[in-house]
Amino acid sequence: MKVLSQFSAKAAMDGDGVNIRRIADFMNTKFDPFLMLDEIKSDDEKDFIGGFPPHPHRGIETFTYIRKGGFEHRDQMGNVKAIRATDVQWMSTGYGVVHSEMPLADAVDGLHGFQIWVNMPAKDKLRPATYQDSTEVRNPEISNKSQATLRALAGDWQFAGEDRISAPIQGLSGEAVIADLMLEANASAEIDLSHKQYAGLYLYQGSLTSTLDNDKVYQQGQYLIVDSQSLLSLQAGIEGAGALVFAGQPIKEKIVQMGPFVMNTQAEIQQAIADYQDGKLGSL
Numbered sequence: 001m002k003v004l005s006q007f008s009a010k011a012a013m014d015g016d017g018v019n020i021r022r023i024a025d026f027m028n029t030k031f032d033p034f035l036m037l038d039e040i041k042s043d044d045e046k047d048f049i050g051g052f053p054p055h056p057h058r059g060i061e062t063f064t065y066i067r068k069g070g071f072e073h074r075d076q077m078g079n080v081k082a083i084r085a086t087d088v089q090w091m092s093t094g095y096g097v098v099h100s101e102m103p104l105a106d107a108v109d110g111l112h113g114f115q116i117w118v119n120m121p122a123k124d125k126l127r128p129a130t131y132q133d134s135t136e137v138r139n140p141e142i143s144n145k146s147q148a149t150l151r152a153l154a155g156d157w158q159f160a161g162e163d164r165i166s167a168p169i170q171g172l173s174g175e176a177v178i179a180d181l182m183l184e185a186n187a188s189a190e191i192d193l194s195h196k197q198y199a200g201l202y203l204y205q206g207s208l209t210s211t212l213d214n215d216k217v218y219q220q221g222q223y224l225i226v227d228s229q230s231l232l233s234l235q236a237g238i239e240g241a242g243a244l245v246f247a248g249q250p251i252k253e254k255i256v257q258m259g260p261f262v263m264n265t266q267a268e269i270q271q272a273i274a275d276y277q278d279g280k281l282g283s284l
Contacts, residue, residue: 016050033174043110069111075099076282096281176248183236199228206241
């Protein structure tokens with residue numbers, strides 16, 4: 001792979017005192033159509049037990065993926081779901097959603113999960129909200145001969161030369177697709193993302209060597225923007241590796257962000273705040 005830019009996740013806090021690691025760009029210049037990635041990873045419940053009490057969103061899509069433990073999701077549309085290990089959840093918030101995400105009482109062995117924000121184009125930011133999850137249908141996986149496994153979380157995926165697999169969740173904004181790439185010790189993988197303009201990956205475990213980039217080594221906690229027109233060719237270290245892989249088509253619109261709202265103008269942000277305060281987004 002050809003790395004264009006690299007970033008390191010920064011420690012942050014959100015919700016009711018939840019400790020996270022965050023990569024974000026609300027200037028919408030680097031990750032378009034993606035906006036933010038939060039990672040929660042802890043075996044100490046004090047880092048996440050407060051969860052995320054009821055809060056609103058407008059103008060974005062939130063995509064949650066759990067690798068360990070789980071959350072209970074509730075929203076004003078009437079959805080109540082337990083999102084557990086290997087599950088994903090997608091909300092296209094549009095006009096607005098009010099929801100909560102609280103740790104499951106039976107998730108006693110820690111929590112590891114991600115929430116990804118995807119921008120919505122201006123024409124869709126006020127459409128009705130929709131909700132979907134994968135709790136009833138397992139996300140498909142494909143393995144290559146080098147002990148690498150790719151789990152499709154959103155959209156269609158394939159290793160170079162292997163059959164295509166399709167995640168149950170399709171149709172993210174910006175034609176965004178998301179996968180979890182898991183490599184055993186010294187495993188390798190090649191993924192062709194040339195049909196997308198944007199590609200990136202977040203290394204959440206182990207280390208990866210870019211076999212097309214002078215064998216440079218990248219470590220856990222790094223987010224890499226890569227050239228989508230170059231083959232994504234990776235080699236794991238002796239401890240193996242895990243990475244979320246992202247691709248999509250940039251929306252290329254100016255945005256304004258304030259907390260959970262992402263719109264195109266400051267006036268639209270003020271309207272979102274007013275609508276929430278007036279109860280127009282609903283309540284739990």
